[in-house]
Amino acid sequence: MKTNYARNLPHIQPIGATFFITFSLYGSIPKEKIQQLQQERNAKISTIREENSGNLKENLDIAQRRYFQRVDAVLDSVEYGQKYLSNVQVAQIVANKIHQYDNEYYVSHWRDFSFTYIRENYQYLLP
Incomplete structure (x- = not known):
């Protein structure tokens, strides 16, 4: 392996x-919702890179984890799709x-x- x-x-x-x-x-999450979440994540990542506070990798990891948490929350709510x-x-x-x-x-x-x-x-x- x-x-x-x-x-x-x-x-x-x-x-x-x-x-x-x-x-x-x-289709569980509408394309527009995914795009919105991605844009928010990308904006946060840009801000983190611009600030470059010395904890760049850690802050980027946190931003990515928060993005996945938000996607999971949308999946858990199942407001979209055919179920x-x-x-x-x-x-x-x-x-x-x-x-x-x-x-x-x-x-x-x-x-x-x-x-x-x-x-x-x-x-x-x-x-």
Whole structure:
């Protein structure tokens, strides 16, 4: 298993670590809302870079965490989209697909994993 790689961001996968992964359905958050949150985050990052208070990396990390918290809060409110996962049959289709991929793709090196869905987003715990 590769423990370090880069795509858009560097990723580290320490051997033996536990991962918490969240994903949502397309359309759960309207494009305009995502753009608004991104613009607010980018403005905050610009301000942090301009001030350059000496804690640049830490302040940028905090801004990024706050952005993700705001996205999670929007997902938790589920004011948008079709709420497909409220339909037990649809939720079961997704769950079956996750189990089908067990030992095939992204969870091939995790043996006992669990997942749940909360409104329109899924959450994995990969020990």
